[in-house]
Amino acid sequence: MTNKNLKQTMKKEWQNVRKKFYYPQLPQPQLVEKIKGGGSFNFENLETTVEEPYVKSFRGKGIAATDEESDTIVLNECLTHELTHYMKHPGSVFNILRLQKAGQGIADAETISRLRRDYTEAQTNLDLIVAQNHPGTISIARELNQRGAYPGSLSKFQGRILELNLLDKRENLLVN
Numbered sequence: 001m002t003n004k005n006l007k008q009t010m011k012k013e014w015q016n017v018r019k020k021f022y023y024p025q026l027p028q029p030q031l032v033e034k035i036k037g038g039g040s041f042n043f044e045n046l047e048t049t050v051e052e053p054y055v056k057s058f059r060g061k062g063i064a065a066t067d068e069e070s071d072t073i074v075l076n077e078c079l080t081h082e083l084t085h086y087m088k089h090p091g092s093v094f095n096i097l098r099l100q101k102a103g104q105g106i107a108d109a110e111t112i113s114r115l116r117r118d119y120t121e122a123q124t125n126l127d128l129i130v131a132q133n134h135p136g137t138i139s140i141a142r143e144l145n146q147r148g149a150y151p152g153s154l155s156k157f158q159g160r161i162l163e164l165n166l167l168d169k170r171e172n173l174l175v176n
């Protein structure tokens with residue numbers, strides 16, 4: 001698939017993914033060349049970014065029979081993941097700040113930021129697997145896990161969630 005075709009596929013999958021969430025009004029996602037972590041959602045300008053080398057890196061990795069199908073599934077999964085961040089986990093800037101505040105006094109700000117990101121990452125991936133039954137998430141997560149390039153890897157989910165239960169307890173104390 002050429003980059004032009006990849007852009008076209010992204011446009012199509014963007015509409016498919018928006019449909020699942022009842023068409024949130026957001027700017028067109030951007031396909032970029034950099035390699036950082038796959039995709040991202042910017043809560044300041046509401047823009048979704050997908051890294052083109054990330055999409056291509058799954059070709060021939062058992063995600064689908066052909067490169068074209070693999071690109072389509074990976075693009076759809078990535079856009080669904082980023083829109084789930086926007087819609088649910090964390091869902092808002094307010095929720096980011098609330099989670100950050102919930103951890104105050106338990107760890108330093110940097111550690112809380114890391115835990116908060118891992119927490120929303122675990123919530124988002126579990127949402128895709130359990131609630132949305134996305135056909136690509138498990139095989140993509142397995143591949144990322146094998147690369148060791150996935151901070152919220154499935155093997156770490158349990159530990160991260162347990163760590164974050166501490167934050168939940170602290171939050172309950174604050175509320176009560």
Ligand SMILES: [Zn+2]
Nearest residue numbers: 081085121124
């Ligand atoms: Zn994410």
